[in-house]
Amino acid sequence: MSGKVKVIVLRTAGTNCDAETAFAFGSCGAQVDCVHINKLFHGRVRLMDYHILAIPGGFTYGDDIESGRILANELRIRLGTYLCRFISDQRLIIGICNGFQVLVKAGILPGNLKEKDGGFSQTATLINNDSGKFEDRWCYLKVSGKSVWTQGLDDIVYYPVAHAEGKFVPRDEEVLHRLNADGQVAFRYCDEQGKTTGYPGNPNGSIENIAGITDPTGNVLGLMPHPERHFLFIQHPYWTRLARSGQYGQGAKIFENGIDYIKRKFL
């Protein structure tokens, strides 16, 4: 495990943002493997050989029944023990879009490992957008919290969302309160100035405009918007109107942060 930061980008039937997620980590200097989940099941690849687990966007198993549910069950039932270890070792996990849905439905986010001693239970969900349809649009996001993933990001970042089931709903007031109190909210939809906004600035009707959250440690991040789609400057939707500021976009910092943390902590 010495030398390079090792990232596993998990894929299965219906994963479709694996290549660009791998590109983002790879461009920041990591060694990235896109691994089919069967390889983990059959023990041909070991989760514990990696520092960072990325669950990319897509429509795993068609999002049949509901988004992320079937992969969430696979993680919980077949890989739960490893994931608990992975998290307690303070390695990093990021779930983007469908990956976020998976983490939430598996109960890994917002996470309450202390209470249930390693078991995962679902305390929030992501459901159909209020608009009733899939939408691809760019959103301003206010960054908050204390996660290693979001250190040093601009106060407001601009990432695209592309989903039909992104409305974040916590189980109850208590869960919501804890998210706020523990600094687990990482991103909120906002307007250009960072103020609270309704549709379409909040593209799905998420409670309290929540777009991304972390677990209590901040090592596990899940978000609906796609930072890997604003990894490069020219992915910005109106870059032709902007003064050029280097090669990278506002999403790159997230991937850099993950890799820097591993370098500091493990290498």
Next chain:
Amino acid sequence: MIWRIEIKHKEGVFDSLGEGIQKSIIDLGMTGISKVDVTHVYTLEGKLTAEDVQVICRDLLVDPITQEYYFAPLKPFRPESSKKVHTIEIAHNPGVMDPVEESTIKGIKDLGVDRIQSVRTAKKYLLHGKLTKKDLETITNKILANKLIQHVVDNEKPEKSLPVSNAAASFQLVHVDLMDADDQKLMALSADGQLFLNLDEMRAIQSYFQKRGRNPTDCELETIAQTWSEHCYHKTFRGNIRYSYSDNGTIKTKMVRNLLKSTIVKATEEIGKDWCVSVFHDNAGVIEFDKDWDVCFKVETHNHPSALEPFGGANTGIGGVIRDILGTGLGAKPICSTDIFCFAPPDTDFQKLPPGTLHPKRIMKGVVSGVRDYGNKMGIPTVNGAIIFDERFVGNPLVYCGTIGIMPKNKVRKNPKKGDRIVVVGGKTGRDGIHGATFSSGELTAESEVVSSGAVQIGDPVQEKKVLDVLMQARDRDLYTAITDCGAGGLSSAVGEMGQKWGAQVNLEKVPLKYEGLKYDEIWISESQERMVLAVHPKKSQALLDLFAEENVEATVIGEFTGNKRLELYFDGHQVCDLGMEFLHEGNPKITKKAHWASPKFKNPRIPLQVDLNDKLLEVLSHYNVCSKEWVIRQYDHEVQGASIIKPLVGARCDGPSDASVIAPRLGSKKGLAVSNGINIRFGMIDPFWMAASCIDEAVRQIIAVGGNINRIAILDNFCWGNPDKPDRLGGLVRAAQGCYKTAVGYRTPFISGKDSLYNEYKQADRSIAVPGTILISAIGIVDDVTKSVTMDFKKGGNLIYCVGKTYDELGGSIYFDTYGLVGNTVPRVNTKQGMKIFKALSSAVKKGMVQSMHDCSEGGLGVALAEMAFSGGFGVTARLDKVSYQGAAHRDDAVLFSESNSRFIVEVKPKDKRTFEQLLKGIPFGHIGQVEDSPEFIVYGLKQQVCVNAHIKDLKEAWQKTLRW
């Protein structure tokens, strides 16, 4: 044991699905419904205990945060209904693909419950409010269900067992009595078997079998019919046409031998670009991308299926064209899609619909959902498209699906070898799409056969994504020698095509089936989706099968390429087909069709002169064919794969209409490609020749507008026409093909692939509505440096505005005339010599970094282009029509503002670049027509210096956006 589970939202959770349905009900003009609740129903069969079902609900089917559930053993019940609440439950017909069922079974097994046998899903709708029985029926048929694939569930008489399949029938070989048939009987056989073969073709088949002294099997006849079909063989384009046309009053006749070769292919041969890698013979045309990679492009149509079941039709349409890309060379990775639709206007009166047709708004919503579902789930960005409305598409919408793929240079050629195994991978085979299959119209019973029809398939995008994922690994490990897709004609067409050189032997009982009981010929011609056929060296077949198994994708050896040049099929050891490959592929008699072209004469428009064109500009901007398509575009994931550089929506607020889209598919590289389309049916009403020419011009200039290079643009043709057996329809087709040839050669843009879909007519008692002859030109341009790309939104107040290219009195077929209900006669023409100069000059201006924004003038002319650039950038405009380079007799403001003359661009340039830019345009007609303003006023002065448009850009944008803001 059968269990019924109902899942609904908890009190207080917002139900967007229910709200959407309520909105659609209001759209129908019914205001009595205050609320719609949707309940998900699962029916599970298997030896399951109540505890099992409890676990399944809790851990799989139900979201614990927002949903609640109820379950019980299935028994007859009367659904709750009262005067105030109406309940209706809709389920898929047996045999119709429902991917959720398969996923649910997987999910249940993951929980450790493996006694599950089958799952059925349904949706129960509770409509709150007052409704008559007739209203309920209307809502059911117009919103909730399509009876071709769905039915109303009768819970008072539930099915005893979930319909799975009919029992396996015993083998019986069927021969068709052809040897001694007379002409009348031959035609009866063709009609009864739905073979669509004409008398000459039937006679050729008869004589082939007479020589062999036996009758054909049903399977042989079907195979020949499929191979010789218009769809697979393109008889019209490859046959002879006796073409007559009037030339200055005299009728002239000429013989066109092979329309395709004498126009489209000929153009490509004459142009002779060395970057054309593989044209016309593979699934898609291939051109060079960079030194290591090639790209391929194909556009398909899926019109008939989309008319009957819009979601499924479009869904399987895009699924099909993606497989074309997977099957090009040794397989390319799809990197983006473009989709173009033609519908009747969405506000068409229900009373005016021909019987049996769906309302255009429903068709449009269904088609968009179908593309959204398949494209998004496969992770292929839909980056570009167009939507055209005309009432003649009422019975026959057009759905064009195009996909671009990328592949390593050494994977462009197929080379199947003698002795290679035939391997089918992907989806299993069912009765999907077997022509002649009878599907009952909603009256399904427990005994219903597992039937569906080619017209009503639903795709399974995740299945195809799984195939793609493994296929790319197998390709890179050289595990197969050839590949082709299973599309129309199924295995028959795929194996028949691949085995043309060597001959093939297939054991049909080896093909994996969705359910038991398929006959040998059904297996052979089934059009089940998501299947590919590979040729695999015997030594590599185990490695290939293992690779597919690793990711849970079906792969099965079903036969081999023999070397005896025959097509031999067996079922459980019985021979069911034995045909010579040569007869199959070359034995069809050449046909000669008649075509006639006469220019139509439309009324010469007389429009009163108007000083104030403000309202007209707003009206043109709101026109269905001009207005914003944002409602559609946002539903497509146009950014997945992370390669999109110029997106379909651009500008300060990401809502302006981009010209071409640009992607950079090799992440990290600046090399990219631009994709665009040209389509304009209104020009074709006047003259298909100039329609074709204009469409090429439009597709090309959109690529130029984003910074493309005329020397690196390839194009695709796609003809959708009415019945080619009618000389007037075919005459238009010949004209259009001639326009293609002339213009392509003029611009030196080779055709690399194409498609035709004929017989697009809707028959209704004594009359037949043909679609307007429609050509779609799709273009792909290689972009050397995507970071130099240009968008169409104005960038800065004070910058200069140029109109490059000449404006003529060419209002024929324009949107402006259409707002008066007129067509006119002065169709825009194309001068490729001048166009070429313009394209080159503008490309070099882009290269020099001088172009701040650029937009082509198309529908709605200069007026619309200027307005779009202004409101997309958030700037005002001052422009003068007298500065436009204009040549014409009319000297009218409306002609200059709304004429749709080709090869024109609006270009924004910084004042400091004025001189150099104008020098670049030497010898080209252009006008410095005004400047970008910081204030939001859009002011245009007419030819006589008077103000003819004075509008706020907010109002222009609102006019443009409101039409399709659903």
